[in-house]
Amino acid sequence: MWGYLFRRLMQSLLILLGISLVTFVLLYLVPADPARQIAGRSATAETVANIRAQLGLDQPFYVQYGRYLGNLLQGDLGRSYLQRTEVSTLIWARMPATLLLMLGAIVAELVMGLTIGAVAALKRNTPIDQSLMVFSFVTISAPQFVVGILLLYVFAVRLGWFPIGGYGTFAHLVLPALTIGLLGTGWYSRMMRSSMIDVLAHDYVRTARAKGLGKLRIVTRHVVPNAILPIIAMIGIDIGMFMSGIVVVESVFGWPGIGQLAWQAIQRVDIPIIMGVTLISACFIVLGNLLADIIAPLVDPRIKLK
Incomplete structure (x- = not known):
């Protein structure tokens, strides 16, 4: 039983890792710009660029995913861009x-x-x-x-x-x-x-x-x-x-x-x-x-x- 549970848990971790990668890739390829959503329609291009830099969205994909994965391993799901609240707090509240x-x-x-x-x-x-x-x-x-x-x-x-x-x-x-x-x-x-x-x-x-x-x-x-x-x-x-x-x-x-x-x-x-x-x-x-x-x-x- 314990050996079976250990194998299944290892498989589950690999599955979750794959899901996180696929989801991150899809969101990275989405044409919508989160920085534009935060700044608003009337914001200047410079303001949008500054927000993008603050969020790290101007960095290459592998850097963004590596940072996210490192935080995830520490139990940190990140902060909401718009609500300025920890994602884990928002999820557990609901x-x-x-x-x-x-x-x-x-x-x-x-x-x-x-x-x-x-x-x-x-x-x-x-x-x-x-x-x-x-x-x-x-x-x-x-x-x-x-x-x-x-x-x-x-x-x-x-x-x-x-x-x-x-x-x-x-x-x-x-x-x-x-x-x-x-x-x-x-x-x-x-x-x-x-x-x-x-x-x-x-x-x-x-x-x-x-x-x-x-x-x-x-x-x-x-x-x-x-x-x-x-x-x-x-x-x-x-x-x-x-x-x-x-x-x-x-x-x-x-x-x-x-x-x-x-x-x-x-x-x-x-x-x-x-x-x-x-x-x-x-x-x-x-x-x-x-x-x-x-x-x-x-x-x-x-x-x-x-």
């Missing part, structure tokens, strides 16, 4: 809101996805199964910003059941969590359906039926625990999808998380914040996959870590 939204989305997609997938598998090749799979396909295909706007219009504007935006109560959490969770619902329901159909065909399920066990007991004690194993790996992968979707959803719902912070930074070309949010998001993705690999053997002892 992290609780993002983690709450992520938790709500995971709960929403698991409850809906596993339930729909289980019902579809038990009602295989019936109109119920076909209807549920069509619903799953729609949730996978629909853009999240469209889903978010539709949910806002129906449940907040027309029905008035939930607030239009904001943060602080359970009611504020429901619509953004559903917006993110509906995408995962489609994937989980299809995965759960396929996995349960496969498990239902195994010999030990037929043996349980021959012993006279009830259908509910067979499903809950024999089918679901074995069918749910692929779902565990998907949860880790899902964290990456969440971090990409959270940028859009937090902007639509005015949710004060790191996604909204990233969107504001992109609009202002605030490179330190963009880099910081990207690396923190990458850390979540790597950690989610690692946890999924560790939890899988605990659920099924037949799985061995190598």
